[in-house]
Amino acid sequence: MNFTFDLGDGAVTVAVRSPVALNDRQWHHVRAERNVKEAFLRVDSLPLELTEAPPERPYRLQLSSQLFV
Numbered sequence: 001m002n003f004t005f006d007l008g009d010g011a012v013t014v015a016v017r018s019p020v021a022l023n024d025r026q027w028h029h030v031r032a033e034r035n036v037k038e039a040f041l042r043v044d045s046l047p048l049e050l051t052e053a054p055p056e057r058p059y060r061l062q063l064s065s066q067l068f069v
Contacts, residue, residue: 003032003041008062014041016049 001022004013014032022028022043031042040050 001030001041001043003039005034005039012039012051014039014049014051016041016043016046018043018046 001018002013002015004011006012028044029042031040033040034053036053038050038052040048042048
């Protein structure tokens with residue numbers, strides 16, 4: 001599962017690899033967050049995947065079109 005975002009200076013992807021298929025017709029708990037310091041993705045009880053934000057990266061969304069989640 002991937003969490004990809006682009007704040008205008010290129011896409012960043014945080015990926016969680018699951019040892020079992022996630023398309024098992026069951027509900028899964030997903031938490032994706034991007035804040036000033038980092039972005040992370042957690043799926044169910046799998047280990048948290050985290051990437052640190054470079055210091056030059058903008059920290060606010062300035063949308064010129066719709067936001068899709």
